[in-house]
Structure formats: structure tokens, C-alpha cells
Amino acid sequence: MKSKNITHNLTFWVLLSILIGVLVGHFAPSLALYPVFESKISYSLLGADLAFGPTLSEVFSGIFISLVKLFIHPIIFLTISLGIVNMGNLKKVGRVGGKALLYFEVVTTVALLIGLLVSNVLTPGEGVIRSDVAGGDISKYTSKAASFSWILFLKENFTIQVLGFSLFFGTFLNFVRGKAKMVSGMHQASDWVFKALHAIMYLAPLGALGGMAYTIGKFGIHSLLPLAKLMVSVYATMAIFIFVVLGLIMRNCGERIGKFLSYIKEELLIVLGTSSSEAALPSLMLKLEKMGCSKSVVGLVVPAGYSFNLDGTSIYLSMATLFLAQVYGIQLNWEQLLTIIGVLMVTSKGAAGVTGSGFVVLASTLTALQVIPLEGLALLLGVDRFMSEARAITNFIGNGVATVWLAKHEGEFNPPVTD
Template sequence: MATADIAPAPPRRRDRTHILYLAVIVAVIAGAAFGLLAPHAALQLKPLGTGFVNLIRMMISPIIFCTIVLGVGSVRKIARVGKVGGLALGYFLVMSTVALAIGLVIGNLLHPGAGLDLTAAGKAAAAKQAASGSGSTVDFLLGVIPTSLFSALTSGAVLQTLLVALLVGFALHSIGRSGEVILAGIGHLQRLVFRILAMIMWLAPIGAFGAIAAVVGAGGWKALESLLQIMAGFYLTCFLFVFVVLGALLRVVAGVNILSLLKYLAREFLLILGTSSSESALPRLVAKMEHLGVSRTVVGLTVPTGYSFNLDGTAIYLTMASLFIADALGRPLSIGQQISLLLFMIIASKGAAGVTGAGLSTLAGGLQAHRPELVDGVGLIVGIDRFMSEARALTNFAGNAVATVLVGKWTGDFDRDRCAEVLAGRAPFDERTMLDDPHEDPAAVPPKEPALA
């Protein structure tokens, strides 16, 4: 009996992306060295970093749109969308309050800022930041509504894209089976968008080199000498928040080790460190969370919303920076004043989401509205804000990754077995397509569909 010929599966392409991220590490080190040795020339390299971040931002709206439309349009019970969104917003509010409280405790223990002098240049810088502070809550809410249905996909506004994608997803869900053709088309568009993103990522070493070189060239080490205390305190607070608070919550609720999750997202953290922007890793976070075993609906709603409302690192920064400025100006805040001012700025920070330098401008705008006599003190930290923004971005990113897993667990849309396989390295993330698509790669193992709540 003749044995039928069986065509062997095509060999899986070797993952060469590890070379890319080794190159990013080398570029960060080389950029810092170049900034110290040739600061004037390094300043001219800033457009390299800006250009790379802009390329990534170009992809954010299409990725969010495709992910949310596919997640909402294919869900069986539309009430699940409201459940996921409600849980996510409630969690974001609680964690922002926790981050604020931790910043208050550490700030009151360290008493940073005492004995520093404010120069005329510092006052000028503070006035500039106060002028660019965030607008009112009404302006923020009206800004969520795009000019047209399609302008949200070209403006780069995350919340506008989220609104349009939800409307499209609900509409496709309501028209039933005839909407499946459109959903299939959006699925193909998603694969195309992620493939373009994978191509852009090969420019990461160039972008990281230019960004780091410009930062070090502008400030050098002298900018840090008298301000290391506030920087060290801020980094320590972010570290405690991520590994103690988020780590404990992740272990108790989802049974996931925070170190394993952060290791899985190591390349994204490296990208954020090189560009000082958590937005540069948003598209990859969407893909990796879905690969980890969180349902597309939860990922599509939690990640983009978290980038506007779950700003744990920014909350800690606003807390510690306010205490730092008050101490430096010899006007320490009472506990009641601290809580009042910082709750005000936590609310204000929601309106500054997606704005470049949002942390510093929100700090200045909040002080201007609530304690105008402290605004001049913003000039004390303008020089190191760029270095502190690294920790802000890393903490915000870690907080959103943990939030996505927790919301998925609470809604029954988290596959624990799939997560264990991925974190153990037995189901590697496809860096070429960034999607679990067996048609793209026969060796790829698609994630299990989480049980519906």
C-alpha cells in the first residue's frame, strides 16, 4: 500500500528581531556617550527621535480602530462591552488614588526641594509651562468628539478614535450577519497595519540614538547634581508601586508573577526607555496582550482607555513634584492642602492625556488654578523633567499592562492556561506579523478563545 505524499509544512522563519533590540540597547548607550562628548552636535539629532515617535503615533489610531471594531463587532452579548468599560474605569480611578497616596507618603518622608534657589530662567520656564497647561473638563469632553467620522483616524487623538471605533463596532453588531463581510475586511486591514508597524520598528535604533543624544546633550550631568534627591525619590516610588502594589494585585487576582509579565514586555520597556514615550509601545501592547490570552474586546477597550485615564506614573509625579516645589519655595503644604491640590490635579491630568509633555504642563496648569503662588517653582524641575518622564512612561505602561490582565480576569475573558504557555516561552510572540494568525504561519499556535462571562 503506497503511502500518500504529505507536503511538509514550510519551515518557520527565524526570528531575527532580537538583533533589532540589541541594536536599540547599543544605540541608547552610544547616544548618551555622544551627548556627553559632543553636546552641541547631539542637539541637532533630536529630529531623529521625534521622527521615529511620530511614525509610531501614525499607526496608533488604525490599530486601535481595528482592534476595537473587531472586538465589539464580534461579541455575542453587547452588554459585555459596558461591563468591561465600567470595570476598567472603576479600576483606573482606584489605582490613581492609590498612586497619589503612595506619592504623598514618600514625598512627606523625603521632604525634597529644601534649600534650592529659583533663578530668573526658572521663573520664565515656569510661566511658559503654565501657559500651556491643560484646559477645562468641558473642553476635554468636547474634544473627544471628532470633526467627522473619519477625521479621528487622521488626527491621532486616541479618545476620538475610541469613540468612533465603538460606534462602528456597535453598528456592525446591530446589522447582524451582513456585517460579517465588513468585519472580515477590517481583519485583513489589521494584519496590514501590524505588518507596517513591524517594518517601522527596524528604525528604533536610529530613533533611540537621536532621542537620548539630544536629551543628554541638552542637560548633561550638571543638570542633575542638585536635583538627584527628587529624581531618586520619584524612581523609588515608581518602583515600589509597580513591584509591591501592582505585583501583589496581579498575583492575588490573576495568579500571574509581575516579573514574568515585565520580562514578556521587556522589548516594549526598552522602546519606551529609548523614546521616553509610552505611546511608542501602545500598538505592541495591544498585540501582546491579545497574544497573552486576554480577549480582543477587553484589550481593545482597556488599553486605549488606560492611556488616557490610567496614568499611575503621572499621578505619582504630580504628587511628588508638588511637594518638591512647595518645600523649595519655603511654603510647605498641610495634609489637607496636599489632598485638595493633588485631587484637583489628578482630575486635570485626564484632560492632558496624549499631549506632549503632559506631566509638566498639567503640573503647571494645576498649580496656576489652585495655588498660583507656587507656579514659579515649576522652573526648578524643568531641567530634569525629561529624565523623570522616563519613569512616568514606564510606570504608566506597566500599570496599563496589569490593568488589562486584571479586567480580563474579572470579566472572564482571560485564558490563564494560555498566559502560562506564553510567559513560559512555549508560545512565542510572532514579531513579524504581531498577530496570532495560522494562515500567516502554519507553525503559529492561535490563542484559546476565553470563556464568555
């Protein structure tokens, strides 16, 4: 049997790039933060908000993430529309969509409860001296939180708009006579998009190197010490959620979580290096189809899960809220805890579409509670970047598990035949 050269494996290069990024950020922060531009560059193209910062490392990671973002909306449109057409039965589309939304709500609520439970047991906020770590600029988060509304969210979230249009267009195609040529063209376009994406993924090591170099170079390992307990608590909670809750869900449908994580290891490393689940989302869809999930289920569940099945964000939001309450010595009663759960069950669903992601949603949650001072957000500014990896990875794994579970229970799972 011919052995595969490890240097031909993308996983090897992504992992090596993460290591190099950590070393550059720690030992040569001036190189990692070398100013290439005077300010952050942001622009929109094909409905994707593209941006890369002024530093050399941000340019590296920003170019890769921005290129991948260009593919997300076309992939969502093509996979959802074709998924509905391929199902053929609109009742089946409604059943799968309804099951997916119910699954998302149940599992994210479990994630919220686990976050609150662990925070109450470990109390990571006790003993944190506010004057040692506060002082960040939170105005951009609090101003957005004050103006947050679902109407604004739906208006500004292009991903949700594409999702809605794709559902409409796919349904419309079912009533079109002579649709074969149109569907064939869409299949061909889908093949081209994924082939182009496959080529872009060779830049993943560049994105991982830049992301890690910027994080370590800007904040440094020493800056984490005051908030180390919170970081350890968040990572431990997400590990419990992945291996216990998601593990039980996978076992329920005859799969093993360890085997699944090994199967998507390349994508997990990309998410780790870039702190963005977007960076590997299209690749996850391909992997799930190769695993045996039907194209129609993947096309419906993964894009919807990107906005509504944010397990990692749910855990982080609940733990961060209780952390700040503990920092300020605020004793929350059961009524307030239930209010936190209720508010987060709604606001956490908007995290993927809001600039600043979970951090802005956390600000909007604190605004709704009117119990914990918004100034406490300054405590989390430095460490938030380090916890974003855990959020992104947990969200990513959660969407993969949701797709496998729904495909299995819908009889839409056909594993490849091996000799």
C-alpha cells in the first residue's frame, strides 16, 4: 500500500501554521503587528461583508476569510434551492425544516443551561479585580446593543435574506414546467463553485498563521492571567457539551463523536486558526455529503444552523453574563436567572448576523436585563478573542452533529460503500 506523504496533507500545513503563528506572535509581536495600512479596510461584495485590518497578520487572515465569505451566499442559494427541488415533496421540506428548528431550540437551550450550571459551580468571576483588567473602549458595542432589534437584524442580515429567498425560489421551482435545464445549470454552477472553493482552501494555512500571530502578538499570554479562570471554565464547559451532549446525540443515531471529529479535523483546525466558523462552513457541507447525508438535508440544515444553532455562542453568553454578575457581586435570584435564559434563547439566535458577533449580543442581553453594568464588558475585551475559537469550534461541531442526526432520522443517510 502506498503511503501518503504528510507534506501533501492540508491538516499538517494548517497545524504547522498555527504553531508558527503562536511563535511569531510571542517572540516577534512587532512583526505580527507590523502596520501595512493606516486603518482597517472594509467593503462589501456579493452581499458579504469583507474586511482585513491594518496589520500584516490581519491582512493574511483577512484575505483568506474574505475569499471564503464570497462563496457562502452562492453556496447557500444553490444548496437550499436544489435541496428543495431534489426532495420533490414540499411536505417533506416543511417536516425537515420544522424538525431542524425544534432541534436547534432544544439543543441551544441545553447549552445555555449547562453554561449557567458550570458558572454557578466554578464562580469564575469571584476574586477578579476590576481595576486590573478594565479600561477598554466598549462604546461601539453598547451603541449597537441599544439599537438592536429583530427588524433591523432581518434587514441587515444578508445571510438570512439569502436563506429566505432560497427557500422561496426552491419552492417556486417545484411548480415550473420544463425546469430540467434550469436545475441542470444550477447543478453545474454548484460544481464550479465548490471546485473554486477547493482551490481557495489551499490558502487556509495563511489564514491560520495570520489569525494566531495577531491574537498572541496583540494580547500576549500574560494578559490572560486575570481572566484565566473564566477561560478554563468556558473551554471545559464546551468540551463537556461536545463530548457528553453532542456525543449522546451522535450515539442515538449510531455514530461516535470521536470518529466524527477525526473526520472533520482539517476543518476544525481552520476554524481554530481563523476564529471563524465561516472559514470552513462550505467545506463542512462537502464532508457531510461525502459522509452520507443527503445533499437536500445538508443544504437545508447547515445554512439554517449557521444562524439558529449556535451552541458555543449560547454557552459563552450564559457564562459571560454570570461571570460579570459575580465580578460585581450581584446575587441573581431564580426569577432573574430564568429571565437570562429567556432573553438569551432569543438574542443568541441573532449572533451570527450581527457585526461583533456574540459580543454585541452580550451587550444587548445586559441592556435587556438592566441588572449588570454594561461597563463590565471592558473586562472581556482582551480575552474575548481567545474564547472566540472555542465558540466557533463548538458552533461548527454542533451544526455538523445536527445535520447527521436529522439525516439519520429522516432516512436521508446513505454512507459510501467500502470494499
